[in-house]
Structures are given as structure tokens and as C-alpha cells.
Amino acid sequence: MMDWANRSLNALAAIAVVVAAIVYGSAGPAQAAPDDLSAALADRPSHVATNWIGVAAVGYDVVAFFTKGEALKGDKDITATHDGAIYRFVSTDNRDLFLKDPAALAPQFGGYGAMGVRMGKKLRPERSPAWQVADEKLFLFIDEDTKAMWNETAERNEKIAHAIWDTIRNVPPKMLLAPATN
Incomplete structure (x- = not known):
């Protein structure tokens, strides 16, 4: 049960990164990891x-x-x-x-x-x-x-x-x- 929950959370996090990349105008999700996205937004x-x-x-x-x-x-x-x-x-x-x-x-x-x-x-x-x-x-x-x-x-x-x-x-x-x- 715990493995399923972790995979679900990881999938949701990946979807959030993709949505953020699309909303902020990137060409696709491969341009930045979540840490890079946070740094880019802060800068x-x-x-x-x-x-x-x-x-x-x-x-x-x-x-x-x-x-x-x-x-x-x-x-x-x-x-x-x-x-x-x-x-x-x-x-x-x-x-x-x-x-x-x-x-x-x-x-x-x-x-x-x-x-x-x-x-x-x-x-x-x-x-x-x-x-x-x-x-x-x-x-x-x-x-x-x-x-x-x-x-x-x-x-x-x-x-x-x-x-x-x-x-x-x-x-x-x-x-x-x-x-x-x-």
C-alpha cells in the first residue's frame, strides 16, 4: 500500500512540474528539474x-x-x-x-x-x-x-x-x- 502511495505522489509531482512548465511558457518538461524551476522562478x-x-x-x-x-x-x-x-x-x-x-x-x-x-x-x-x-x-x-x-x-x-x-x-x-x- 505504501509503495502505491509513493508512486502516486511521484506521479503527481511530475504532473505539477509539467503543468508549471507549460503555464510559464517552456518548450516542455525536460528543460528543468523541480529544483531548477524553483531557482528560475525566484530569480x-x-x-x-x-x-x-x-x-x-x-x-x-x-x-x-x-x-x-x-x-x-x-x-x-x-x-x-x-x-x-x-x-x-x-x-x-x-x-x-x-x-x-x-x-x-x-x-x-x-x-x-x-x-x-x-x-x-x-x-x-x-x-x-x-x-x-x-x-x-x-x-x-x-x-x-x-x-x-x-x-x-x-x-x-x-x-x-x-x-x-x-x-x-x-x-x-x-x-x-x-x-x-x-
Whole structure:
């Protein structure tokens, strides 16, 4: 009976690692052992929205949003590190352009969903984020609905989001999702 329980617990632990790898954007469970996953999650910067291996902007080339007006997935072999996060690019030209002024080309609010920041949350866009370039700044959104809400009063929302961002920039995202206690 005890052997069956141990095998069941080991199977559940393996499933949890696979689910965590999928949720945090890895290519598969073979990339990290449980100890590696814990270390990777602990090392992620809280002020930049990254997946569990430290890739920002959901792996999209942030320069392409400006130059091509498209969301293009970056190449895992063409990267640059900025502000504790890894950015991927479709070309070395885009990477080199990014490195000239990364603060100007990196997404606002560390790549967290702009409307989420406006509401005091740090929500990481998943898969294909909604996005826009406005006033030469890149904004990412969780989806098209939050982008539309943002654009109803974009100037006001941006001012509020920047004020809130100054307060929550270094707060871990999970702490912002926890319910308030009295």
C-alpha cells in the first residue's frame, strides 16, 4: 500500500512540474528539474513580466512592434538582456537597434498588461498579447478587451498607471493578487 502511495505522489509531482512548465511558457518538461524551476522562478525580476526562464514580452521582438507594426516571435538564439530580462529578436539588426536604447523600446510597465497596472495589478500577457505603439511607447495588454478599455481614456489611464507603477514596480506580482487582510 505504501509503495502505491509513493508512486502516486511521484506521479503527481511530475504532473505539477509539467503543468508549471507549460503555464510559464517552456518548450516542455525536460528543460528543468523541480529544483531548477524553483531557482528560475525566484530569480525572475519582479519589475519585468517574464516567463519562468526569464524571457520578456512573451518572446516577441519588441523592435518589430515599432519597425514592422507586427507582433513577431523572436528567435531564441538572437537575444539581449536588459533590466534583468531576456529579450528575443527576429534579426541581429533588431537586437542591435534595441541595445542602442533599450529603455525606449522595452514595453511600458515592464511588459505587464497596461490596464492591469492601471488597476494596481501585475498581470503578465500570455501567448499573443494585444499591443499598441502610442507616442513612441509600446504597451502590452492581456487581451483586446483590456486594450479597448485602456483606449476609452488612454491619456488618463496612462497617467494613473504611471503613478501606480511607481508604487508597485518592485512588488512581486503574487502580492498584488492576494486579497487584502484587516
